[in-house]
Amino acid sequence: MQHTIISWKVLACIVSQCSVLLFLLALSPYTVAAAGEESILSTGISPKGGSAEHKYSLIKPDLHLLHRDDKESSPITRLLASNTSKNAADTNDPQKPIPPVNAVPATGAAHQPSPHDRWPYFLPIWGVDAEKRGHKLPYSIGVTPGFYFGQRHIKVTDPKVYIAGRTISADRLARIKVTSRELNWSVRLDTWVFPFLSLYALCGYTRQFTDASIGVNLIDRIRNRRGAGSRYFRLSVDLTGITYGGGITLVGGYKKFFTAFDSNYTVSALHGDLIFGNKLSPDVKALLCSIRLGWREQIGKSHLNFWIGETYWDTTNRIASNPEIPVVGKVGFSLTESTKRPWSTHIGTHVEITQALQFMVDMGTNFRGLFCITPAFIFRF
Numbered sequence: 001m002q003h004t005i006i007s008w009k010v011l012a013c014i015v016s017q018c019s020v021l022l023f024l025l026a027l028s029p030y031t032v033a034a035a036g037e038e039s040i041l042s043t044g045i046s047p048k049g050g051s052a053e054h055k056y057s058l059i060k061p062d063l064h065l066l067h068r069d070d071k072e073s074s075p076i077t078r079l080l081a082s083n084t085s086k087n088a089a090d091t092n093d094p095q096k097p098i099p100p101v102n103a104v105p106a107t108g109a110a111h112q113p114s115p116h117d118r119w120p121y122f123l124p125i126w127g128v129d130a131e132k133r134g135h136k137l138p139y140s141i142g143v144t145p146g147f148y149f150g151q152r153h154i155k156v157t158d159p160k161v162y163i164a165g166r167t168i169s170a171d172r173l174a175r176i177k178v179t180s181r182e183l184n185w186s187v188r189l190d191t192w193v194f195p196f197l198s199l200y201a202l203c204g205y206t207r208q209f210t211d212a213s214i215g216v217n218l219i220d221r222i223r224n225r226r227g228a229g230s231r232y233f234r235l236s237v238d239l240t241g242i243t244y245g246g247g248i249t250l251v252g253g254y255k256k257f258f259t260a261f262d263s264n265y266t267v268s269a270l271h272g273d274l275i276f277g278n279k280l281s282p283d284v285k286a287l288l289c290s291i292r293l294g295w296r297e298q299i300g301k302s303h304l305n306f307w308i309g310e311t312y313w314d315t316t317n318r319i320a321s322n323p324e325i326p327v328v329g330k331v332g333f334s335l336t337e338s339t340k341r342p343w344s345t346h347i348g349t350h351v352e353i354t355q356a357l358q359f360m361v362d363m364g365t366n367f368r369g370l371f372c373i374t375p376a377f378i379f380r381f
Contacts, residue, residue: 124192137195139355139380144188146376152313153340153369154178154210162322162332170333175215177232178337179369183207184243188376198249206268208239208284237280241270253296260292260307278323287314290346305350311364313342341366356380 121127123140130137156178159170170176186204193199213232220230247264264287271281294307320334348362358378365371 124195124197126195127192130195135195138192138352140192142188142190142200142378142380144190144376144378146186146188146374148182148184148186148372148374150372151179151181151370152372154180154337155340157336157338159335160333162334163328173217175217176335177213179211181209186243190249196251198251199246200249200264201244201246202264202266203242203244206241206243206270208268208270210237210239211235212237235275237272237274239270239272239280239282241268243268256296258294258296258305258307260294260309261290262292263287263289274321274323276324276326278321280319280321282317282319284315284317288312289314292346292348302354303352305352307346307348307350309346311344311346313339313344313370315339315342339370341368341370344370344372 121140124130124137127137127140156176159174159176161168161170161173184204184206186202188200188202190198190200212235214235215230215232223229223231243266245264245266247262250261252259266286266288268284268286269281270284271279274280288311290309290311292307292309294305296303296305298304316336316338318334318336320332322330322332325331344364344366346362346364348360350358350360352358356379358380359376360378361373361375363371363373
């Protein structure tokens, strides 16, 4: 009886040792036993000369050990074998990309700000801070080919005539009425130095048609005694030349509303013909200051701007010449010209088709003979 108990204990020990041995044999293909090399799972780097499976940290078990006869394999072993075969088939599929080691599920990936989200340009200064505050900035550089048409009444003051060394004031001798029509083609280059301040320079070609009506008081008195009315002598001068100048624009806004102040100074080097073959070459200077109040709205991917405002025209110039008059000789004259009623009311719109292509038009009048319109395309980059 004692020998029977001992033999059962020996048999149980042998069975347990065999079970442990079989368990170790089943798990041995899943272990990494490379002497002197670091674990691929811990570093994510394949050893030199490793296969594609090692490169992507995929360790393939020995399928021959798992695909044994069904009678000898356990249910757990068969389950492992079936799953391993499926994974191996997926891995060997050339159409299916192998995920990288550091792949992160989309649901758990945290949003990282792209460097392209930041304002990538040097100008305007403080542009990055303005973008962080939610302001949409235009491209910093702009090229604006534009056209200007305007007509206005010109006020003439302090006319003087110079004959034989004498200066004669013409205020009491004549009445002068002048109207002007102007055409201008120009190109403007601007840059946003700050998000609220833009500087620009412009250059173009100007053509000015000036019509003067001159009434001589002495002749009108004689005509009035005869029962005739006043008579005006008409003089037309066509002037052309180069226009150049520059300006500054300040802007600010709140929500959908904005305000803009603009001031520019230009010089037009004009020249033209006078009567009797004489030349007139004035440098006409102009200072325009305007303020606009507007509203901005987004329509699809475009932006639409409307505004209304006022402009002050400081076009005061001293015009002088010394023409040669037959029989009389040289007769010099000088006068001061300026815009009658220099304040004008303006309305306009600015369509931002894209951030790079835009169109604007501005119209103004003083309801007393002044009218102007300025259409222009704007290319920003």
